[in-house]
Structures are given as C-alpha cells and as structure tokens.
Amino acid sequence: MKDANSLKHHFLIAMPHMADTHFAQTVTYIIDHNENGSMGLVINKPNGLNLADVLEQLRPEQEPPALCRSLPIFTDGPVQTDRGFVLHPSGTQFQATLELGELGLSTSQDVLFAIADGNGPQQYLIALGYAGWEAGQLEAELIANAWLTCPADASILFDLPFDQRLNAAAARLGVNLSLLTSQAGHA
Structure with a gap:
C-alpha cells in the first residue's frame, strides 16, 4: 500500500449503525496502516480504570499521587488488552x-511513572490493548460503510473531554452523526 493511500494519522469514526460493541460510537486514532494490516487506539472509551489503579499494580510500595485517580485509562479494542500504550506528542x-511524526507511542512503564511523578509529557492518552485489522480487513469495512475517516487532529486527541471527541471528529468532515441513518437508499 502506498503512503498516499494510508490511513496512518487519521481518525476512524464509527458510523451510527456500527454493531460491534468494541467499536460502536467510537473514534479511533490510526497508528499504522499498510499492506499487512492496521493498528489503532480508541480515544473516547474509558474502561473505568485510572492511572492510580495501574500504578498500584506496577509499584505497590508507593502510593500513587491523588491526581492519578482522575486520569482515565482507555479500552482500545480486543487485541492485547493487558498491554499498555501511551500516545503523546513527539x-x-x-x-x-x-515516533509517529508529530506523535509518539510509548509502551514502557517509565512513561507511566514519569506522568505520575510530574515529569512526563504534558499531553497523553493512556490505553490498554489496541484495535487491529488484518490485511484488507479495514478496507473491506470502509467499503461496507462501517467508518468515516478524516485526518487526525491533536487538539481532539488531547484537549477535548473524551465524550466530545466522536462528534468533534465527525464535525471535521461537516457531519452530524445524529442525522445519519443506518438505512440505505436505492434508486
């Protein structure tokens, strides 16, 4: 797949009729997309855990700072749900x-400790697991009208509350998701 056709650094916006519970009403940041498949992080679906919960497992001898209780962990698809990812500016x-261009993806514990200790990146999204597609799978889903796509926007990733990210990504395309229907018309 040529880079011009790649969806790397794009958002996948779930269409309102998306039935898959992992992806219904989600927006996914695409980390990589090539002839071998695709990988992304769902950016608007917290899983109920916070950074303090994770740190209590990683370094139980140290009490996590109170701020860590307000930092959500996102559920990012059904692949490697026990593996952590931190998306942050490069x-x-x-x-x-x-390095992903203007963003970086860190998978080591030191980024979590740095965030907790106030020495980490100022902007970040912490996720467990990722969304993955085999070769050709994402393209087939796009043809089946399961997703909208648009170039990613760091302000949506890091500056907006998670519950506003889906509609903000759709608005980049001029789309109001509440006005879309799952019915297809045929002439």
Whole structure:
C-alpha cells in the first residue's frame, strides 16, 4: 500500500449503525496502516480504570499521587488488552517509544511513572490493548460503510473531554452523526 493511500494519522469514526460493541460510537486514532494490516487506539472509551489503579499494580510500595485517580485509562479494542500504550506528542523519549511524526507511542512503564511523578509529557492518552485489522480487513469495512475517516487532529486527541471527541471528529468532515441513518437508499 502506498503512503498516499494510508490511513496512518487519521481518525476512524464509527458510523451510527456500527454493531460491534468494541467499536460502536467510537473514534479511533490510526497508528499504522499498510499492506499487512492496521493498528489503532480508541480515544473516547474509558474502561473505568485510572492511572492510580495501574500504578498500584506496577509499584505497590508507593502510593500513587491523588491526581492519578482522575486520569482515565482507555479500552482500545480486543487485541492485547493487558498491554499498555501511551500516545503523546513527539519529542519525549522513553525506554520504548515509537515516533509517529508529530506523535509518539510509548509502551514502557517509565512513561507511566514519569506522568505520575510530574515529569512526563504534558499531553497523553493512556490505553490498554489496541484495535487491529488484518490485511484488507479495514478496507473491506470502509467499503461496507462501517467508518468515516478524516485526518487526525491533536487538539481532539488531547484537549477535548473524551465524550466530545466522536462528534468533534465527525464535525471535521461537516457531519452530524445524529442525522445519519443506518438505512440505505436505492434508486
């Protein structure tokens, strides 16, 4: 797949008729999209855990700062749900950071400790698991009208409350999701 056709650094916006419970009413940031498949993080579906819950498991001898109780963890699809990912602006390197252009994706514990200790990136999204598509699967879902796509916007990722991200991403396309129907018309 040529880079021009890649959905890397795009949002996938679930159509209102999306029946898959992992993706219904979600917006997903696409980390990678190539001929081998796709990987993304759902950015608007917190799972009920917070950073303090995770830190209590990673370093139980140390009480997490109170701020960590207000930092949500997002559920990001059915793949590797026990693995953590932190999406943040690029420029900050941790033990395992993949540069994605203007963003970085860190998978090592040191980024979580840095956030908790006030030394981490100023903007971030913490996720458990990821959304994955096999080769050709995402393209088939797009043809089946399961998703809308648009270029990603860091302000939607980091500046908006999670419950506003879906509609804000759709608004980038001039779409009001509440006005869409799951019925198809045929002439």
